[in-house]
Amino acid sequence: MTRLSPAGLGLRLAVGVAIALFLALVGLPLVALIVRVAPGELIRRLGDPIVLAALRLSLITSLIATAVVVTLGLPVAYVLATREFRGKRLLEVCLDLPMVLPPTVAGLALLLAFGRAGLLGGALGALGVSVPFTTLAVIIAQAFMAAPFFVAPTRAAFGSVDQRYLDAARTLRASEAHRFARVMLPLAAPSIVAAAAMACARALGEFGATITFAGNLPGRTQTMPLAVYVALEGDLGAAVAMSLLLVVTSVGLLLALRSGGQGFFMSRAPARRR
Amino acid sequence: MRRAFVARRVGSAAALLAAYGTSPGAHHAQHAQSREVVVFAAASLTEAFHALGAEYERRHPGAVVRLDFGGSQQLARQLDQGAQADVFASADQQWMTYVAERRLLDAPAVVFARNRLTVIVPAANPGGIRRLEDLARPGVKLVLAAEAVPAGRYAREAIGRLAALRGFPTDYRRRVLGNVVSEEETVRGVAGKVQLGEADAGIVYTSDVSPSVARTVHALAIPDSAAVTASYPIAVLAGAANRPDALGFVALVCSAAGQQLLARYRFLPAATVAPRPGSP
Structure with missing residues (x-):
């Protein structure tokens, strides 16, 4: 057994205290939600039409938003990881912006861009499309806020793919598309799936941009976080139950996406050697 | 070298934290001297109460009126959850009653304005x-x-x-x-x-x-x-940390000068209730 110096002991103690405080900060609110709601109550609330409508809307919109972010974000992440060009740094900062932007500001910016009186309002209006106050607005708000949570880690995952595999593929005259589809994507897949799960969780929890850009109407734009906020002013019990439901849903979604997605990709990935 | 750099970074971060961390505490300690009075008011009162707050501070040097605006329902709920405030001004009787029923009022509320x-x-x-x-x-x-x-x-x-x-x-x-x-x-x-x-x-x-x-x-x-007429009641809260200034602020709102200011911000006078300066 190694003997610890007093300094080492102090450090260990400090680390232990930090961990305990951190767990209390992150874990205690969750525990408080769980102990506040009886299991029967949770199931009973699922029968409430408003809760059900909000839950359904939340699941549908956040899954669509995630699909949009993954589809449009993959090429962006790939180009950022493999190319150098002027203005790249600025583009990267802009892509990260939604992560630090206050969601209400994001909502206002979305209104000024896609709103009826916004930049694209005239063009959209000519097509007979009015975005604000629709479910589409909810999806746009969620995708906007969730995008950096997908693009940044995916770009990092592409960047960390071992260059030797790509070189090997190149010597075998694999095209770039082929190298992407058969080497890069499978190797980066676990990180990509994890990033998609994070983006989905962020979309599910989106509140500020949604209420600003999409408004708040049960069944159409009132997602779970909005329903919780409104219930806080009426039925506190409902608010707590819905919050817990949202937590359970998020955990379930994250677990399903990670295990399901990894299983799907891992079976296609080439064997890795270290 | 590297370590020193890290230490310096940590040090400045700690200093930053300390600065943020102590301000609420310091602010608490100064509460008594700076005579801060916290007013929870309905969102529709925003501009009028900013003017009334400034007027109160002008008339009572040393007093600081801190205003918190929101939907009356949000404010009432916050008070019920233990939010610390001295005065509550609601845009309807319902949420004032909600607060009164929870025994959070110092004295019954008075209607100080109406609206259409x-x-x-x-x-x-x-x-x-x-x-x-x-x-x-x-x-x-x-x-x-x-x-x-x-x-x-x-x-x-x-x-x-x-x-x-x-x-x-x-x-x-x-x-x-x-x-x-x-x-x-x-x-x-x-x-x-x-x-x-x-x-x-x-x-x-x-x-x-x-x-x-x-x-x-x-x-x-x-x-x-x-037409539907909205009535705005105001009351000093039971948990008021600064009761004298809370009473003073309510008195100003109900006074002729306060009513004049409210009228300038397009509110209707409290009509049936005669202003009773000094008694909330």
Whole structure:
């Protein structure tokens, strides 16, 4: 057994205290939600039409938003990881912006861009499309806020793919598309799936941009976080139950996406050697 | 070298934390000397209470009026959850009663102002709303405050009264409420969505149509026969940390000078209740 110096002991103690405080900060609110709601109550609330409508809307919109972010974000992440060009740094900062932007500001910016009186309002209006106050607005708000949570880690995952595999593929005259589809994507897949799960969780929890850009109407734009906020002013019990439901849903979604997605990709990935 | 750098970084971070960390504490300690009075007020009172707060500070050097605005329902809930404040001004009796029933008032509330409702449409009038009947037309995007918000409850009441008027279709109420595209948490949220031109119409207080708002919206008056009058009660809270200034602020609001200021911000006088300076 190694003997610890007093300094080492102090450090260990400090680390232990930090961990305990951190767990209390992150874990205690969750525990408080769980102990506040009886299991029967949770199931009973699922029968409430408003809760059900909000839950359904939340699941549908956040899954669509995630699909949009993954589809449009993959090429962006790939180009950022493999190319150098002027203005790249600025583009990267802009892509990260939604992560630090206050969601209400994001909502206002979305209104000024896609709103009826916004930049694209005239063009959209000519097509007979009015975005604000629709479910589409909810999806746009969620995708906007969730995008950096997908693009940044995916770009990092592409960047960390071992260059030797790509070189090997190149010597075998694999095209770039082929190298992407058969080497890069499978190797980066676990990180990509994890990033998609994070983006989905962020979309599910989106509140500020949604209420600003999409408004708040049960069944159409009132997602779970909005329903919780409104219930806080009426039925506190409902608010707590819905919050817990949202937590359970998020955990379930994250677990399903990670295990399901990894299983799907891992079976296609080439064997890795270290 | 590296270590020193890290230590310096950590040090400055700690200093930053300390600066943020101590400010609420310091602020607490100074509470007594700086005579801070915290006022929770309905969102519709924003400009008027900023003026009243400044007036109070002018008349009582050393006093600091801190204003917190929100939907009356939000503020009442926060007070119920233990929020620390000295004065509560609600946009309806219902939420004042809610607070009173929880024994959070120092003394019964007094009505200090009244208000009327009006329909507003963006200046460009994208929905083509020219008469109140138009609100029932299919496809109109109407924004109201949520039902728990005083302005939302008053607005639904007004729509119900309009439906009973001659010339309005019998299913007016159902059709108008069917046109609601968003339920806002404060009346200012309604005004914002109309000002941005995103909603075709909204229902707000007449006092919300300030000269600056009036540049971007048109108001459609609701006839007297369907008018709903909002009453604003104010009270000192039982948990007031600064009771003298809380009483003083309420007295100013109810005084002739306070009433004059409120009138300048388009509020109606408290009518039936004579101002009783000094007694909240």
